[in-house]
Amino acid sequence: IKSLDQGTVHRICSGQVIINLANAVKELVENSLDAGSKNIEIKLKQYGSDSIEVSDDGPGIIQSDFQTIALKHYTSKIQQYEDLETLGTFGFRGEALSSLCALCNLVLVTRHSSSIAATRIEYEKTGLIKSQIQCARSVGTTVILEKLFHTLPVRHKEFIKNLKREYHKLMHVIQSYCLISEGIKISCFNLIGDKSTKLMSTHSKNSLKDNIIEIYSLSAFNSLIKFDQSEPSTEILIDQNEVPTQTNYSDIFKIEGYVSSCAHGQGRSAPDRQYFYVNKRPCDHSKITKLINEIYHQFNRTQYPMFVLSVKMDSHDVDVNVTPDKLQMFFKNENILLAILKSSLIKMFDKNYKTVNLDESSFQDKSSNLLKSFVQTKPKSTQLKNIQDTDLARSEECTKRTRNDDEYESPENRPKQPRINELFTDKTNHLAKKRLTPEKSPNTPKKIVLLSPRNHPSPFSTQDKFKSKNIDSKDAESELDRCITKEDFLSMKVLGQFNKGFIITQLDQDLFIVDQHAADEIFNFETIQKNGKIQKQKLLQPKYLELPASSESILMDNLNILEKLGYDAEICQNRKVGNRIMITCVPMSSKSNKLFDFKDIDEVLFVLSESDLNAGSIQMSSSEQSHLTSIRSSSLRSLYASKACRKSIMIGDSLNMTEMKRVISHLNEIDKPWNCPHGRPTMRH
Numbered sequence: 192i193k194s195l196d197q198g199t200v201h202r203i204c205s206g207q208v209i210i211n212l213a214n215a216v217k218e219l220v221e222n223s224l225d226a227g228s229k230n231i232e233i234k235l236k237q238y239g240s241d242s243i244e245v246s247d248d249g250p251g252i253i254q255s256d257f258q259t260i261a262l263k264h265y266t267s268k269i270q271q272y273e274d275l276e277t278l279g280t281f282g283f284r285g286e287a288l289s290s291l292c293a294l295c296n297l298v299l300v301t302r303h304s305s306s307i308a309a310t311r312i313e314y315e316k317t318g319l320i321k322s323q324i325q326c327a328r329s330v331g332t333t334v335i336l337e338k339l340f341h342t343l344p345v346r347h348k349e350f351i352k353n354l355k356r357e358y359h360k361l362m363h364v365i366q367s368y369c370l371i372s373e374g375i376k377i378s379c380f381n382l383i384g385d386k387s388t389k390l391m392s393t394h395s396k397n398s399l400k401d402n403i404i405e406i407y408s409l410s411a412f413n414s415l416i417k418f419d420q421s422e423p424s425t426e427i428l429i430d431q432n433e434v435p436t437q438t439n440y441s442d443i444f445k446i447e448g449y450v451s452s453c454a455h456g457q458g459r460s461a462p463d464r465q466y467f468y469v470n471k472r473p474c475d476h477s478k479i480t481k482l483i484n485e486i487y488h489q490f491n492r493t494q495y496p497m498f499v500l501s502v503k504m505d506s507h508d509v510d511v512n513v514t515p516d517k518l519q520m521f522f523k524n525e526n527i528l529l530a531i532l533k534s535s536l537i538k539m540f541d542k543n544y545k546t547v548n549l550d551e552s553s554f555q556d557k558s559s560n561l562l563k564s565f566v567q568t569k570p571k572s573t574q575l576k577n578i579q580d581t582d583l584a585r586s587e588e589c590t591k592r593t594r595n596d597d598e599y600e601s602p603e604n605r606p607k608q609p610r611i612n613e614l615f616t617d618k619t620n621h622l623a624k625k626r627l628t629p630e631k632s633p634n635t636p637k638k639i640v641l642l643s644p645r646n647h648p649s650p651f652s653t654q655d656k657f658k659s660k661n662i663d664s665k666d667a668e669s670e671l672d673r674c675i676t677k678e679d680f681l682s683m684k685v686l687g688q689f690n691k692g693f694i695i696t697q698l699d700q701d702l703f704i705v706d707q708h709a710a711d712e713i714f715n716f717e718t719i720q721k722n723g724k725i726q727k728q729k730l731l732q733p734k735y736l737e738l739p740a741s742s743e744s745i746l747m748d749n750l751n752i753l754e755k756l757g758y759d760a761e762i763c764q765n766r767k768v769g770n771r772i773m774i775t776c777v778p779m780s781s782k783s784n785k786l787f788d789f790k791d792i793d794e795v796l797f798v799l800s801e802s803d804l805n806a807g808s809i810q811m812s813s814s815e816q817s818h819l820t821s822i823r824s825s826s827l828r829s830l831y832a833s834k835a836c837r838k839s840i841m842i843g844d845s846l847n848m849t850e851m852k853r854v855i856s857h858l859n860e861i862d863k864p865w866n867c868p869h870g871r872p873t874m875r876h
Contacts, residue, residue, distance in 0.1 A: 200294050205290035205293035212357040216239075222282060223332070231375065233378065234380050235382065237382075239339065240351060241356060241725065244333060244334070249332055249482070262285075262780055264284065265282065288318070292314050293316050296336070299332040311324050352857055369391070371402075373398065389769065398448070419539055421531070422534070424534050431526040431529050432526055440527055452496045458493075461797035462792045467498070470506065475518040482532060483496060484496065486540065490540045504522075604702045680858045691844065701876060705855065706871065710867075712836055714864075717862060727759065727779065729759075734773070737780075738796075745799050747771075753792075757827065761773045777789075
């Protein structure tokens with residue numbers, strides 16, 4: 192066993208610290224925030240593939256630190272491990288700049304407040320100074336990263352391949368710092384050639400509310416409710432495996448922020464706006480995110496909540512040194528935090544869920560009419576006369592149980608057993624609790640025949656013997672397994688139709704039952720998606736979308752896809768960021784003449800942000816075209832599914848051999864022939 196050389200160790204460890212574009216910019220922004228900067232500017236060239244530049248107006252770097260600032264584990268933020276317990280900065284490891292040196296070309300331009308001129312410093316891969324010259328700059332620091340990941344060929348190739356996805360993740364990360372940072376202005380630009388596009392520009396707002404309004408608009412903020420912290424109930428504490436030991440848990444955690452109202456239409460179609468902070472540090476905590484979504488879905492099953500929640504706690508009770516990106520954390524009292532969140536959200540949503548805004552004047556006008564209508568149509572109460580206090584069980588004397596073992600010798604001659612709910616009503620259970628006897632008892636005894644299996648012995652003797660063979664369960668399963676591809680549909684032999692609903696086919700030694708409606712429906716559905724034209728309605732007054740900078744950037748790069756989904760849009764560059772996209776036409780349903788909601792765009796935005804499409808390209812490859820068909824809002828997909836269902840072969844339709852063969856061959860021509868648009872399988876083996 193031999194020790195690795197320092198160069199190899201440096202490259203291996205650096206690849207773990209800086210894993211993507213968002214992580215690289217995050218480290219630089221955090222350095223600027225730790226320096227006390229009030230203005231931070233981010234410039235990307237070609238979405239960050241060429242270079243990244245982060246400038247701030249902090250105090251700058253003193254000349255004595257030039258030699259060590261890019262070396263491994265050199266930092267000014269802590270002096271010893273115990274300082275982590277009182278940590279007040281984002282960074283503390285002294286790894287970011289050193290790792291960036293190993294992954295790209297790193298250049299610093301800085302001027303300290305005590306210096307009369309700025310200095311431009313270029314660093315080696317090892318973190319040592321390569322060159323140093325004086326230049327002009329105001330007080331502050333600029334960090335320039337050129338050719339990110341070019342020292343790691345595989346990662347660089349993957350980075351360029353998924354550049355747009357990495358870029359959108361970066362915008363989401365920048366927004367997370369814009370939301371929680373008070374009194375700080377953050378701007379972001381993207382340069383393509385000589386053209387500079389402003390992606391985001393926030394002002395130095397002094398409250399979380401103002402930051403939310405500036406980034407997501409006033410209408411988005413109006414759909415939120417303020418988080419109201421409550422003491423956790425004993426039941427919820429026990430449910431979280433926490434033994435109640437005190438009555439005031441607000442001394443441990445102080446939670447502030449906003450969350451979506453649970454009223455229908457106030458949530459989001461995707462979980463794309465969910466932010467959680469611990470001591471103003473962005474935190475990615477899966478348990479907390481899952482809990483908030485689960486509680487919200489108890490009151491609104493069709494949407495996801497937007498939330499921006501900030502937790503203040505003692506630094507001794509949190510461990511931020513868990514992952515390289517410092518986004519995951521461990522809490523000393525995690526169960527108590529989950530219990531507080533659960534109790535508070537349930538109380539908030541329960542109150543919000545029960546609150547309904549009514550037009551009191553119209554309600555009062557209609558209430559009297561409804562009352563009169565109820566009185567006029569009120570049914571007369573049913574009266575029971577001559578009810579004697581006799582046990583209901585005595586009515587059994589009015590019936591006789593008769594049976595003849597030979598009377599129903601074959602199952603075909605046995606009468607059908609009525610359903611229980613046909614013999615008894617809900618009132619029977621209520622009356623059975625009382626001792627009642629009907630006014631008139633039947634004189635003729637009822638003939639009740641018991642259909643119990645013990646009264647009708649099986650024609651087979653229990654002493655009959657069967658020959659059996661032990662078969663291994665794995666062998667039996669393998670006999671039933673059948674791997675089938677779309678090409679196999681061309682080789683299937685159609686045997687006939689069963690029950691006017693299923694097509695029986697044979698492939699080698701296997702039989703397949705094909706649902707004729709589901710099979711025809713999925714073919715029609717995919718055909719409509721590819722070839723169908725979306726009916727559009729031109730708006731009398733164009734609608735300007737209010738979007739966060741990252742979402743607006745996605746749409747601006749994918750207007751061609753938006754147009755294919757039925758929306759016509761134009762970009763107005765002279766308007767402010769987040770309000771530059773103007774919608775002039777929207778899709779509509781030809782059946783109901785209903786215009787699609789603008790909220791359908793949110794669904795498309797979420798899918799686009801997670802997709803691998805080469806955004807902005809007019810000529811798409813066949814694989815990209817196939818992926819495009821899956822980018823549909825739920826409203827549009829439901830419309831297509833409804834159209835496909837109505838024009839498809841129905842259960843009960845008789846088919847000749849030619850029609851059955853056509854249905855089977857169509858399954859070979861589509862992308863996903865295994866289920867209909869509503870999820871039913873098209874065939875069974």
